[in-house]
Amino acid sequence: MLDVTTQTSTHISKVPPNEPGVLLYWLPLGAGGHSVRLNGRVYEAFSAKHSHRRRCDLYHSALEIRTPCGYFTVEMTPVPNARPWERGVVAEGAVGTNWARRLRVFRYEVRLWRDGTIPDLRYAVRSPIRVTDDPAITDRVIRLLPLVPTPTWGRDELQAGEMWSRNSIISWVLTSAGANMDAFSVPLGGRAPGWQAGVTVALRRMPEPSTLERPSAMSRIGDLRP
Numbered sequence: 001m002l003d004v005t006t007q008t009s010t011h012i013s014k015v016p017p018n019e020p021g022v023l024l025y026w027l028p029l030g031a032g033g034h035s036v037r038l039n040g041r042v043y044e045a046f047s048a049k050h051s052h053r054r055r056c057d058l059y060h061s062a063l064e065i066r067t068p069c070g071y072f073t074v075e076m077t078p079v080p081n082a083r084p085w086e087r088g089v090v091a092e093g094a095v096g097t098n099w100a101r102r103l104r105v106f107r108y109e110v111r112l113w114r115d116g117t118i119p120d121l122r123y124a125v126r127s128p129i130r131v132t133d134d135p136a137i138t139d140r141v142i143r144l145l146p147l148v149p150t151p152t153w154g155r156d157e158l159q160a161g162e163m164w165s166r167n168s169i170i171s172w173v174l175t176s177a178g179a180n181m182d183a184f185s186v187p188l189g190g191r192a193p194g195w196q197a198g199v200t201v202a203l204r205r206m207p208e209p210s211t212l213e214r215p216s217a218m219s220r221i222g223d224l225r226p
Contacts, residue, residue: 020066021133022141022179024170025124026187029058056191061170062118064128067138073116074145074173076153076166079107088113093150093164108153110169112145129184131174140177148172149201160201165194172198176206 063074072088079092082104091110094101101107132138149172151157151164158164171194175181181199186192 019133020068020135020138022131022138022174023064023066023128024131024174024184025062025064025118025121025127025129026059026190026192027062027118027120027124027127029060057187057189059125059186059190059192060166061192061195062121062166063131063141063170064118065112065138065142067135067142070114072142073113073118074111074141074170075113075118076108076110076169077119079104079109084109087111088116090146091148091150094152096152096154098152108166110145110148110150112142125187125190131179131184137177137179141173141179144173144176156197158197158201160197162197163194164197167192167194168198168201170198171195172202175199175202 065072065074078095080087084092087109088111089109090112093108093110095106095108097106148169149158149164153165154163156163160168171181175198186195
């Protein structure tokens with residue numbers, strides 16, 4: 001389980017900017033925004049008290065994918081407007097409650113954004129971490145993202161043992177693609193809520209290889225093969 005780490009990662013290195021592969025970033029919750037950071041601290045204080053453990057720094061995760069055919073960023077975010085094609089959106093889900101998802105403020109989006117950006121990347125801690133430089137795994141990550149489960153954010157609708165979050169999206173796709181999930185950890189003293197939920201759901205039912213070839217899975221971003 002990746003909720004609380006007791007050691008620092010040994011897989012962090014300077015990554016050449018054009019080298020293909022998948023890179024993981026740990027971003028402090030609320031970096032660059034006071035309200036999100038405060039709400040996160042309040043949440044963690046209650047969670048730590050309920051679980052009878054010490055408080056931890058909270059992190060959320062994001063990916064960079066570098067291929068010979070293009071550069072992509074991967075993240076779950078709020079929905080800023082009604083133009084998803086501008087950000088490479090491949091999936092959407094509800095926030096807090098499913099009945100209100102028709103309202104933009106109660107939806108999240110999953111981005112596979114060609115030449116995209118990750119807000120607050122400058123605040124990343126002990127990052128980037130190279131997840132893989134295997135072209136096959138990298139391609140599977142890209143092809144799997146449109147198939148990611150999209151239960152309600154902040155709830156445990158899939159009975160995975162913890163709430164579904166942006167960390168769940170990242171851990172689900174990496175696990176489903178066959179990445180080595182033991183090769184990296186949350187920064188020392190930190191916690192990534194929802195990470196184990198994504199791993200649990202991915203291991204429960206791994207996608208069939210045939211689903212990675214369905215045209216609908218890549219219809220929004222195109223085939224990346226030369």
